[in-house]
Amino acid sequence: MVEAPVIQADAPPAPPCALVIFGASGDLTKRLLMPSLYNLAHEGVLDANFTIIGVDRVEHDDASFREHLTDAVEEFGAKSHPLDREVWQWLISRIGYVTGDFDSPETYERLKTRLADRQGETGDANAVFYMAVTPRFFAPIAEHLGAADLLTEGENAFRRFVVEKPFGTDLASAKALNARLLAVADENQIYRMDHFLGKETVQNVMALRFGNGMFEPIWSRGYVDHVQITAAETVGVEQRGRFYDATGALRDMVPNHIFQLLAMVAMEPPNSFDADAVRTEKSKVIQAIRQMRLGEAATHVVRGQYRAGEVLGKPVADYREEPDVSPESHTETFIAMKCLIDNWRWNGVPFYIRTGKALATRRTEIAIHFKKAPGVLFRNDPDCELAPNVLVIHVQPDEGISLRFAAKVPGRKVRLSEVDMDFRYADYFQSAPSTGYETLIYDCLSGDPTLFQRADNIEAGWAAVDPILKAVEAGMVDVHGYAAGSSGPTMADVLLAQDGFQWLPLERDRPR
Numbered sequence: 405m406v407e408a409p410v411i412q413a414d415a416p417p418a419p420p421c422a423l424v425i426f427g428a429s430g431d432l433t434k435r436l437l438m439p440s441l442y443n444l445a446h447e448g449v450l451d452a453n454f455t456i457i458g459v460d461r462v463e464h465d466d467a468s469f470r471e472h473l474t475d476a477v478e479e480f481g482a483k484s485h486p487l488d489r490e491v492w493q494w495l496i497s498r499i500g501y502v503t504g505d506f507d508s509p510e511t512y513e514r515l516k517t518r519l520a521d522r523q524g525e526t527g528d529a530n531a532v533f534y535m536a537v538t539p540r541f542f543a544p545i546a547e548h549l550g551a552a553d554l555l556t557e558g559e560n561a562f563r564r565f566v567v568e569k570p571f572g573t574d575l576a577s578a579k580a581l582n583a584r585l586l587a588v589a590d591e592n593q594i595y596r597m598d599h600f601l602g603k604e605t606v607q608n609v610m611a612l613r614f615g616n617g618m619f620e621p622i623w624s625r626g627y628v629d630h631v632q633i634t635a636a637e638t639v640g641v642e643q644r645g646r647f648y649d650a651t652g653a654l655r656d657m658v659p660n661h662i663f664q665l666l667a668m669v670a671m672e673p674p675n676s677f678d679a680d681a682v683r684t685e686k687s688k689v690i691q692a693i694r695q696m697r698l699g700e701a702a703t704h705v706v707r708g709q710y711r712a713g714e715v716l717g718k719p720v721a722d723y724r725e726e727p728d729v730s731p732e733s734h735t736e737t738f739i740a741m742k743c744l745i746d747n748w749r750w751n752g753v754p755f756y757i758r759t760g761k762a763l764a765t766r767r768t769e770i771a772i773h774f775k776k777a778p779g780v781l782f783r784n785d786p787d788c789e790l791a792p793n794v795l796v797i798h799v800q801p802d803e804g805i806s807l808r809f810a811a812k813v814p815g816r817k818v819r820l821s822e823v824d825m826d827f828r829y830a831d832y833f834q835s836a837p838s839t840g841y842e843t844l845i846y847d848c849l850s851g852d853p854t855l856f857q858r859a860d861n862i863e864a865g866w867a868a869v870d871p872i873l874k875a876v877e878a879g880m881v882d883v884h885g886y887a888a889g890s891s892g893p894t895m896a897d898v899l900l901a902q903d904g905f906q907w908l909p910l911e912r913d914r915p916r
C-alpha cells in the first residue's frame with residue numbers, strides 16, 4: 405500500500421473500515437462517491453487501513469476497476485481541484501472489486517471471503533455497506549447481507565449500511581421498506597441518505613438559531629409572519645425521464661429535502677447535539693405538519709409542468725418531449741404548497757414551499773418574513789411605506805445569510821428604503837472543495853447519524869405528503885404549464901396572493 409501523504413485535517417481520521425459499494429460501476433459512484441472519497445483522502449481523514457470494495461455485475465477485477473475509476477475521476481476532476489496524483493494513488497491502492505449479481509447469495513459469500521481476508525491483513529472487521537443502487541435492491545441487499553451474517557456487529561467491530569434515496573414512494577411503501585430493513589439490522593446501523601443535510605448552509609441553520617442570542621427569541625408566531633422555502637433548479641429532467649416521470653417534483657423533493665429544510669428552521673431546540681435528540685425534534689415538527697383534507701389540496705397546492713422555453717440562454721424542450729417521458733404526461737416538474745404546522749410555536753404561520761425544474765435561476769433558500777413594525781410614525785407618509793424584515797438563508801449557490809431592513813435615505817426629508825446586510829461564506833471562510841457527500845460519508849464512517857434520516861423522520865414526511873398524492877391521483881390538483889426559464893406557473897403566485905403575500909423574486913440581484 406502507498407503511504408499516506410501529509411495533509412492538514414481539522415477532524416480526526418475516521419476509524420478504519422471497509423467501505424463496500426454496491427452499484428460500484430454506476431453513475432453515483434463515479435460522479436459523487438469517488439470524488440468525495442478522494443476529497444476525504446486529500447483532507448487526511450481516512451485511516452491507513454481504509455479499504456473500498458466495489459460490488460456490481462459489470463465484469464472487473466481489482467486492476468481494471470481501478471483503471472475505470474481513474475478514468476472517471478479524471479473525467480469529473482476531483483470536483484473543483486486538480487487531481488493530486490499522490491493522494492489518488494493512496495486511495496486507489498486500497499480499492500478492490502467483487503463481480504456479482506445482487507440477487508445471488510454467492511456474491512455475498514465472495515464478499516464475505518474478501519472481508520475476512522482484509523480482517524486477516526489489517527486486524528479490522530468494521531464495514532459500511534453503501535447501497536448506490538436502484539431502490540428495488542435496498543431491501544434485498546440488506547436481507548442478503550443479514551443472511552450471510554455480514555451485519556452482525558462484534559465487540560470492536562461495527563457493521564452499518566447507507567441507503568440512498570428515494571426511500572419509498574408513499575407512506576405505505578416507506579413503512580414496508582423500514583420494516584424489512586429493521587428486520588435485519590438495528591436502527592443505529594441504518595444511515596438513510598439525504599444529501600441536502602450535507603450542505604454546509606443547512607447545517608449552519610442550527611448554528612444561526614442556537615448559537616446566537618438574538619434570533620431564537622423572535623423565532624415564533626409572535627414575530628414571524630410567514631416562511632418561504634425555495635429550491636429552484638435550472639436543469640430539466642436530463643437523462644432521468646424514466647425515473648422522474650414516475651416520480652414528479654412532489655415525491656422527488658418534498659418529503660425528504662424540503663421537509664429537512666423546514667425541520668431545521670422550525671424544530672424546537674434539541675437538548676444536545678446528540679443524534680437522537682436532534683432527530684427527535686425534527687420528527688416532532690414534521691409530524692406536526694397539518695395533513696391536508698382531500699378538498700384542501702386544490703387550494704393549498706399548485707402543480708406545474710415545463711413547456712418549451714429558454715433557460716440561461718439555451719433552448720429547452722417541452723417536458724413531454726424529453727427522452728423517456730410520456731407525451732401525455734401529467735407529472736409535475738414544479739410544485740408549490742402551503743403548509744401549516746400545528747404546534748404552539750408556529751400556530752397560524754404559513755410555510756410556503758416551492759421547488760421545480762427548468763426555472764429561471766438556480767436558487768435554494770429559506771426566507772423568514774417577520775411581521776411589520778407598527779406604522780404609527782410613518783402612517784401618513786407615502787415615501788415611508790414599511791416593508792417587513794426578511795432574513796434569508798442562502799443555501800446555494802453563494803452560501804450565506806442576509807437580512808433586509810429599512811434605512812433612512814440620506815437627505816433632509818425622511819424617506820425609507822430597503823437595504824440588505826449580507827454575510828457570504830466565501831468572504832469569511834475558505835471552504836474545501838466538496839461534492840456535498842464528504843460530510844455524510846465521514847459521519848457515517850465515524851458513527852454519527854445526526855445528519856441521516858431516522859425511520860420516523862422519513863415516515864413523518866410521507867404522512868404529510870400522502871393526502872396530496874391521493875388528491876393528485878383523484879384528479880383534484882391540475883397541472884399548469886409554465887415556460888422553461890420562467891419562475892413557474894402563475895398559479896404559484898396566486899397561492900401566496902390569496903393570503904396577501906408575494907414570493908421573493910427568483911431572479912434578483914444580491915448586492916455586494
Ligand SMILES: NC(=O)C1=CN([C@@H]2O[C@H](COP(=O)(O)OP(=O)(O)OC[C@H]3O[C@@H](n4cnc5c(N)ncnc54)[C@H](OP(=O)(O)O)[C@@H]3O)[C@@H](O)[C@H]2O)C=CC1
Binds near residue numbers: 431436538568
Ligand atoms: N446518479 C446520481 O447522481 C444520484 C443517484 N442517487 C441514487 O443512487 C442510487 C444509484 O443511482 P445510479 O448510480 O445513478 O444508478 P446506476 O444504474 O448508474 O448504477 C447502478 C449499478 O448497479 C448495477 N446493477 C443493476 N442491477 C444489478 C444486479 N442485479 N446485480 C449487480 N449489479 C447490478 C448497474 O449495472 P447495469 O448498468 O448493468 O444495470 C449499475 O452499474 C439510486 O438510488 C439513485 O436514486 C442519488 C443521488 C444522485
Ligand SMILES: O=C1O[C@H](COP(=O)(O)O)[C@@H](O)[C@H](O)[C@H]1O
Binds near residue numbers: 569599637656768
Ligand atoms: O435528490 C435530488 O436532488 C437534486 C437537487 O440537488 P442539488 O444538490 O443539486 O440541489 C434534484 O435535481 C434531483 O431531481 C433530486 O432527485
